[in-house]
């Protein structure tokens with residue numbers, strides 16, 4: 291956590307907000323029984339403005355909805371927030387069959403008696419957790435209705451047949467929702483209204499440079515810079531609808547670097563991780579051309595890495 295704190299200071303995050311985080315942590319220290327659920331992030335989220343918006347919302351007691359295209363760091367930021375605030379995290383992946391009893395809890399019979407098995411939302415409420423509601427827009431509205439009272443000023447869970455509990459004051463919910471240039475499945479208004487909505491930007495060139503250098507310290511700076519520019523170019527082409535956003539995938543770019551580090555030649559690595567994500571032959575050709583202008587297809591590991 292100290293390392294993350296130092297990272298944020300170095301990134302120039304408003305010191306007033308960081309003081310707010312410190313005060314929060316002093317007021318709500320991590321309990322030993324929950325410590326194992328506090329994330330220990332492998333990656334840090336880059337983006338000063340986004341950090342500041344997120345910190346201010348959480349300090350103000352709000353729940354956050356992170357909305358944006360794929361691979362813009364929505365989950366990385368959510369986990370980083372759990373780590374920074376020292377809260378245990380419950381991750382819930384929403385899908386079409388997610389139902390209220392899965393979220394809140396359900397009665398189970400162990401052969402001799404019936405007992406209540408709490409679900410992740412219940413545990414967040416009870417233990418002061420951060421609940422990450424991943425891809426929240428994928429669930430059906432009926433399942434989400436159970437969250438309304440938890441997410442607004444009532445801050446409580448009241449499920450017929452069970453006791454009613456109030457959320458601990460430090461409990462927060464961070465939802466994510468993916469939408470691309472081609473739109474997505476919407477989230478209903480009643481739910482959206484209960485979140486502060488943070489539009490997740492595509493990472494800036496400067497931050498992408500920092501991210502790559504941190505994750506792959508051995509990469510040659512010249513290659514790194516070409517990859518950063520390549521990504522920017524794919525982004526511009528997707529934005530202007532020259533290509534779809536199937537190939538605009540930061541995960542893919544980072545995976546391609548990992549494969550080159552394993553010894554694949556650049557053409558194969560970028561092919562598998564970027565080009566082949568489009569299933570349109572014409573588009574694949576366009577993407578291949580954009581790549582070829584910056585990274586020759588026959589680069590070996592020693593051309594890409596210093597060591």
Ligand SMILES: Nc1ncnc2c1ncn2[C@@H]1O[C@H](COP(=O)(O)OP(=O)(O)OP(=O)(O)O)[C@@H](O)[C@H]1O
Nearest residue numbers: 333334335336360361362363364365366468493540
């Ligand atoms: N601003 C950023 N700072 C740090 N890492 C980032 C950033 N943007 C993207 N990434 C990287 O992109 C990859 C995907 O991140 P993550 O899984 O958080 O994305 P996501 O927005 O949840 O994507 P999806 O919508 O596809 O689930 C990770 O390797 C992450 O480190």
Ligand SMILES: [Mg+2]
Nearest residue numbers: 364365424466
């Ligand atoms: Mg995600």
